[in-house]
Amino acid sequence: MEGIQLSVEKAGIGNGISVIKVGGYIDTTTSSELEHALSTLLKQGSYHIVIDLGNVDYVSSAGWGIFISEIKGIREKGGDLKLVRMIPEVYEVFELLEFHYILKAFDTLEDAIRDFERNMGTSTKPSSAKEVQLETSVDSRPDRIKNETTTTAVSIEDRIRQIVAKNPEAGTSQIAKILNTAEYGHVKIGWFGLRKILKNMGLSSKKNRYQLARRG
Numbered sequence: 001m002e003g004i005q006l007s008v009e010k011a012g013i014g015n016g017i018s019v020i021k022v023g024g025y026i027d028t029t030t031s032s033e034l035e036h037a038l039s040t041l042l043k044q045g046s047y048h049i050v051i052d053l054g055n056v057d058y059v060s061s062a063g064w065g066i067f068i069s070e071i072k073g074i075r076e077k078g079g080d081l082k083l084v085r086m087i088p089e090v091y092e093v094f095e096l097l098e099f100h101y102i103l104k105a106f107d108t109l110e111d112a113i114r115d116f117e118r119n120m121g122t123s124t125k126p127s128s129a130k131e132v133q134l135e136t137s138v139d140s141r142p143d144r145i146k147n148e149t150t151t152t153a154v155s156i157e158d159r160i161r162q163i164v165a166k167n168p169e170a171g172t173s174q175i176a177k178i179l180n181t182a183e184y185g186h187v188k189i190g191w192f193g194l195r196k197i198l199k200n201m202g203l204s205s206k207k208n209r210y211q212l213a214r215r216g
Helices: 031-043 061-076 088-096 109-119 156-166 172-179 191-200 206-215
Strands: 004-011 017-026 048-059 080-084 104-106 144-146 153-155
Touching: 004 031, 017 031, 017 109, 031 061, 048 061, 048 088, 048 109, 061 080, 080 109, 088 191, 104 109, 153 156, 156 172, 156 191, 156 206, 172 191
Parallel strands: 017 048, 048 080, 080 104
Antiparallel strands: 004 017, 144 153
């Protein structure tokens, strides 16, 4: 895929959310097109913006700089800018640069729209953590998951430890697939959310996962 492809759509209640869908790569040669699209929306008074990066293979510092430079002004207007559908390679750079402390990122466009609609009319504050979407019945505590066949609450961390102990070679995507099996209660969680939990548990690297498995 060469260059950059851009399209703008409206979404949400009353079409109050602008979605910029981006494809290709964002670097010094293409970032000006994205910057122009974003500036056009801001001039039109559109301050609730989602950047869909699902088809973006690479984002350079120039691309990240566009989002970071605009976010303060957008929030001062009562809006926000959210990123969705980053591929793992792009998200790893996003996290490495610690932009997840500044910008909210979501697995899906629908998640970002729901977050906007919950906060519509109020100022959106930056979040230090991604939202983890768990599509099972959940307890009042977000880190506890109720097994549908038992009343015992089992934490997702315990389930992950069990999986890692049996499959230390499994990567993030494979662990997510195993969680979504009958043995583990069909827990559905996005790649981003699972990556954050693994990091908090000290299991984001295969080396650490093998160490856990060896401890038994």
